[in-house]
Amino acid sequence: MLQKNKGIDIIIEIGGLKEYQAANKYLESVLTDEHLARIQKVKNTDIIIKIANAIAMCEPEDIFINTGSEEDRRFIRELSLEKGEEAPLAMSRHTIHFDLPEEQGRIIDRTYYIANKDEKISSLANRMDRVDAIAEVRDKMVRIMKGKTMIIGFYVRGPIGSPVSNPALEITSSSYVSHSAEILYRNAYHAFDQEVERSGHFFVNVHSEGLNRPEDLPNARVFMDRSFRTTFSFNCTYAGNTLLLKKGNHRFAVDKAVYENMGDELSEHMFITGIEGPGGRVTWCTGAAPSGCGKTTTAMAGHLFVGDDLAQLWIADDGSIRSINPECGIFGIVEDVNWEGDPQLMKVLRHEGAEVIWSNVLIDDHRVPHWAGNGEKPPEKGINFQGDWFKGKIGSNNNPIPMSHPNSRCTVSSTALANYSDFAEDSAGVQTRIITYSGRDSNTMPPVWAAKSADEGVVIGATIVSAATATEVGATGVKRAPWANAPFIPGALGDYMNAQFQFFNNPKIAEDKQPVMAGLNYFLTHEARGGTSKKLLGEKKDVKVWLAWLERKAYKDVASIETPIGELPLFDDLKSLFKSIIDKTYPMDLYNQHFSLYIDNIVSRIDLQLDAYSKEEKIPERLFTILREQRKGLLLLRKTYGPVVSPNLLLEAH
Numbered sequence: 001m002l003q004k005n006k007g008i009d010i011i012i013e014i015g016g017l018k019e020y021q022a023a024n025k026y027l028e029s030v031l032t033d034e035h036l037a038r039i040q041k042v043k044n045t046d047i048i049i050k051i052a053n054a055i056a057m058c059e060p061e062d063i064f065i066n067t068g069s070e071e072d073r074r075f076i077r078e079l080s081l082e083k084g085e086e087a088p089l090a091m092s093r094h095t096i097h098f099d100l101p102e103e104q105g106r107i108i109d110r111t112y113y114i115a116n117k118d119e120k121i122s123s124l125a126n127r128m129d130r131v132d133a134i135a136e137v138r139d140k141m142v143r144i145m146k147g148k149t150m151i152i153g154f155y156v157r158g159p160i161g162s163p164v165s166n167p168a169l170e171i172t173s174s175s176y177v178s179h180s181a182e183i184l185y186r187n188a189y190h191a192f193d194q195e196v197e198r199s200g201h202f203f204v205n206v207h208s209e210g211l212n213r214p215e216d217l218p219n220a221r222v223f224m225d226r227s228f229r230t231t232f233s234f235n236c237t238y239a240g241n242t243l244l245l246k247k248g249n250h251r252f253a254v255d256k257a258v259y260e261n262m263g264d265e266l267s268e269h270m271f272i273t274g275i276e277g278p279g280g281r282v283t284w285c286t287g288a289a290p291s292g293c294g295k296t297t298t299a300m301a302g303h304l305f306v307g308d309d310l311a312q313l314w315i316a317d318d319g320s321i322r323s324i325n326p327e328c329g330i331f332g333i334v335e336d337v338n339w340e341g342d343p344q345l346m347k348v349l350r351h352e353g354a355e356v357i358w359s360n361v362l363i364d365d366h367r368v369p370h371w372a373g374n375g376e377k378p379p380e381k382g383i384n385f386q387g388d389w390f391k392g393k394i395g396s397n398n399n400p401i402p403m404s405h406p407n408s409r410c411t412v413s414s415t416a417l418a419n420y421s422d423f424a425e426d427s428a429g430v431q432t433r434i435i436t437y438s439g440r441d442s443n444t445m446p447p448v449w450a451a452k453s454a455d456e457g458v459v460i461g462a463t464i465v466s467a468a469t470a471t472e473v474g475a476t477g478v479k480r481a482p483w484a485n486a487p488f489i490p491g492a493l494g495d496y497m498n499a500q501f502q503f504f505n506n507p508k509i510a511e512d513k514q515p516v517m518a519g520l521n522y523f524l525t526h527e528a529r530g531g532t533s534k535k536l537l538g539e540k541k542d543v544k545v546w547l548a549w550l551e552r553k554a555y556k557d558v559a560s561i562e563t564p565i566g567e568l569p570l571f572d573d574l575k576s577l578f579k580s581i582i583d584k585t586y587p588m589d590l591y592n593q594h595f596s597l598y599i600d601n602i603v604s605r606i607d608l609q610l611d612a613y614s615k616e617e618k619i620p621e622r623l624f625t626i627l628r629e630q631r632k633g634l635l636l637l638r639k640t641y642g643p644v645v646s647p648n649l650l651l652e653a654h
Contacts (some may be wrong), residue, residue, distance in 0.1 A: 001108060001408045002226055002259040002491060008117045009228045011204065012555060014138050015053025020045040030055060038065040042154075044477075047169070047202065047360065054171045054206050058203035059143045060150035066178065068153075068187025076182065077153065080175035083363045085237075085554060086357065096174050096638055100215050101386045104360060104405050106240040106247070106487070108493045110229055111222040113251075113490050115144075119226075122489050122496075123616060124546050141217060142216045142233050144208040148173040155245055156188040156195050157253070157312075157326035162427040164265055164312040166253055167195040168203035170245050177207060177242050182358060183413050184329040185245050203252050205244030207233040211393065212608045224251055226490050239359070239409070246331070250310055251488045253276040253326070253434035260312075265504035266473040269485040270311040271295045272323050274421060277459025277549045283551045286311045286323050286482035286570055287436035287520065289535060292407070294438065294522055294543075296332040300344050305414060306430060315503075319510025322429035322481045328415045334361060335406050336373030341540030344418050345410075354416035359387040374415040378403055412444055412506040417617055431513070433554040434547075438520035439466030439481050443528035444601045447538065447594050448546040449566040450518040454504040456566060457517025458624045460498060461610045467523075480612055494618030501620055516554045519566070520546055529593040529600075536594055541584075552577075561595075561647055562654050564633025565602060566597050568647065597645045599638040 008185060017023040027048070028037060042048060066072050067184045077095075080086040086095040111138075113121045113127040122129050128136070148172055154496050158165025167188065170181050196202045200552050212218055212235075220235035231248040233241055233433055240247060253267035270286040277283055282304060289295045299308035307325030316322045327418045332345070348354045351367075364379040381390040385405045395401045414420050437460050444465070451457035460481040481487070482493065506516070522543060526533040549569050552558040560567035571591045578586035607628050613619045642651045 001120075002120050002255050003116050004227055005059050006227050008134060009204065009230075010130075010134050010137055010225060011053045011057065011228075011230055013134060014142065015056035017049060020049060021403065026056060027050050035063055035065045038067060042193060044196050047196065048167065049194070050204050051171070054204070055150060058145035058150060058173070058206070058208060059212045060145035060173060061147050062149040063149045064149055066151055066153045066187070067189045068182070070207070070419055076175050076178050079149065080179050083175055085174060085176035086179070088364065089358070090365070091368060092352060093359050094369070096361070096363055096369065097357055097359045098385055099360060100212070100214055100217065101240045103220070103236055103241070104215055105407050106383060107220055107222065107236060107239060108487065109426045110220050110491070111210050111241075112224070112415070114223050114225040114227070116227065122490050122491060122493060123491070124486050124487070125490070126147055133225070135595070136221060137223065137232050141232060144210055144234055147172045149175075151175065151178040153178060153187060154189040154192040155181060155268060156183040156191070157185065157249060158324045159427045159478065160186065160188060160191055161198070162324050162429065164314050165195070165199070165201060165427070166201070166249065166256070168205060168245055168249050170205050172207040172242070174207065174209050174237065174242060174359070176237070177239065180239055180243050180331070181245055181412050182409050183244070183355065183357065184327050184331060185479070186328055191555050192483060193200065201229065201347050201517075203249045204230040205248060205258055206231070207244055207267065208240045209237050209242070210235040211463045212237055222248065224248055224304050224490065226252065226255055239411075246327075247488055251490050253312065254391060254485070254488055254496070255490050257510060258491060258499045261406070262499045264315055265508050266313040266499070267291070268311045268313060268483065269488060270305035271299035271308045272311050274300045274306070274430065275302030275434075275547050276303040276422070277555070278557070279549045283434060283554055284323065284430040284432045285434035285436065285547060285550070286313065286432050287438065288461060288464070289438045290440075290464070290481045290484045291485070292333055293440050293466055293513050296330060296345070296538055297342060298543055298547070300342055300417075300419070301541070301547060303419060303587060304423065305419045306421055307414070308381045314429075315506055315508045316428070319508060320431045320513045321509065321515055322448055323432045326428040328424065329411065331409055334371045334374075334408050334410050335404065338373060339370070340374035340375060347418060348412055348416045349410060357411040358409070360408040362389060362403045371408050372402055372406070383528055413586055424594075428600070433515050434550050435515045435517045437461045437464050437484065437518070437549070438442070438522070439464040439484065440465070440523045441465055441521045442523050442525045444598065444605050445519055445565075446523045446568060447521055447542070448549060449519060449526065449568055450516055450550065450560065451566050452562065454514070454517065455622055456626055458497070458500045458504055459623055460517060460519045460566070461500065463605070463627070464603060465608070472567050480609070482489070487517055492618060493616050494620065497623065498618070498620055501622060514549055518550055524594070525614070528598075529596075537590075541582050545574065548577050548581050549573060563597060563650050564630045564637065565597070568650070571647065595647045597634070597650065599634050599643050599645060603631055625647055
């Protein structure tokens with residue numbers, strides 16, 4: 001269980017300011033009159049104590065209280081350019097940020113949960129006892145901002161006033177991090193007291209890039225103190241390690257959902273998009289996928305965009321599942337973003353108008369960004385994440401250095417997107433009728449399959465497998481990726497799974513508002529279905545059809561083929577949708593390649609899950625029961641029809 005507010009509060013222990021009066025007096029001594037006046041508009045005493053202790057610990061030269069005004073935003077942007085954390089590009093309001101070559105993703109090996117002595121954490125995460133963490137933070141963060149400007153921002157992760165939004169402080173010496181926060185989150189300086197009072201809590205985030213040298217990276221750390229909902233990050237610059245409002249605070253939101261609101265709330269690694277169906281209806285979909293596995297592309301495939309990465313879900317009084325996006329922008333991977341697959345995003349990236357922070361792409365001699373897979377003619381040379389680059393340049397490992405890093409990003413406000421929906425700022429959220437789960441699965445599951453029950457839907461989420469992506473430093477191979485949220489689940493997986501079963505079986509959900517829960521897989525290859533090419537068995541734009549089929553299924557407008565793993569689409573429905581949605585012919589042979597069950601592959605996948613979950617504590621028995629039933633059904637099919645069972649044979653069997 002989570003032990004909230006137990007043990008030593010590290011930031012107060014190191015800062016030494018335990019009472020409001022002492023904290024306030026200290027702020028009077030270190031702030032200019034202008035910024036003292038700004039902080040004095042914040043009345044919550046706990047907020048003042050936390051901020052004062054962060055300053056006392058880090059000892060910055062200057063302190064900037066960010067009110068979110070356009071003047072303050074301009075100061076932060078200009079400071080980032082002045083410091084060299086960002087550089088201007090040819091297009092107005094476009095800038096480039098380069099992380100250290102050795103820090104191009106989340107440093108999972110140096111990321112820890114701070115735990116009390118008898119507290120359980122996820123078996124997939126790193127743990128550090130509180131006493132050791134205090135020593136580490138004291139050693140590495142005291143006076144770390146000497147000579148720097150500390151920027152203090154007040155944000156809300158979600159629309160102001162939403163029942164599942166979470167207020168958070170972002171305290172950093174990195175103007176790039178602060179600039180990113182201003183694009184990705186809602187500055188709530190003027191409403192912060194009210195949001196803290198409404199929610200009953202706030203998150204605290206303290207970051208410093210230190211000297212930003214490669215030799216400091218072994219001492220880089222990201223610490224998450226679950227008990228006091230405080231994150232510490234130092235000696236690193238990649239936003240996944242430093243913009244603690246994002247995945248750091250997502251972890252605290254997961255804890256809040258699991259241990260305070262079990263069965264009534266979820267915090268997920270999911271996009272939110274609206275799909276237009278027959279008669280002009282809009283059906284809202286959330287979908288989970290590990291970083292680098294297509295969440296942004298899928299979110300943009302919908303007609304109305306709310307979010308591409310994170311979602312807070314809860315059950316409203318009317319019996320519907322509602323979703324909000326904690327963010328109001330995207331920090332999206334740009335590799336393979338192109339005009340064919342991502343026209344909405346390309347308009348933002350290639351046309352004047354939006355503010356964009358680029359990271360780790362190639363910048364040519366004309367100050368124009370380029371990236372792998374954009375479908376455009378690449379330049380012969382430029383500057384990228386490792387310095388000067390030219391076509392064919394070889395790295396220290398004797399491999400060609402790519403034009404851009406696979407984890408190159410763009411940071412942009414959601415409002416810049418043509419399909420942005422005003423529902424993104426609705427505190428009541430959007431009514432969610434479709435829940436999807438996907439990973440990078442090259443040879444096993446079909447492109448889309450729907451669960452036959454809420455429990456089977458939870459199992460789809462629990463059993464995502466995915467090839468490792470460039471978002472995690474040092475990660476390789478194929479691995480389990482439960483709910484695409486596993487790196488961000490602080491507590492025991494059994495507790496998290498129990499919360500999922502309870503949520504989707506909650507009797508508060510109205511019968512006519514139960515969501516369709518489904519798996520998606522865009523990464524099947526020709527090779528896995530009898531061919532010789534490693535190319536994908538389909539195109540990016542096909543996802544529009546898979547979503548359209550799920551939209552019709554939510555309203556029982558389409559029939560399906562029942563199989564041991566779930567329900568599959570009928571050929572005639574897909575043929576019609578491919579033509580009407582993306583004007584594409586869909587032949588029967590491709591349908592058979594997509595939706596034939598390769599029994600041995602799926603059984604191996606199930607065995608992987610059974611073995612892995614058997615080693616976890618407190619996993620609900622429902623998971624094992626469902627997986628064993630699926631395995632039994634698949635083996636019966638194999639006995640009758642052989643190792644590859646086509647949709648026609650599946651219809652015959654059913």
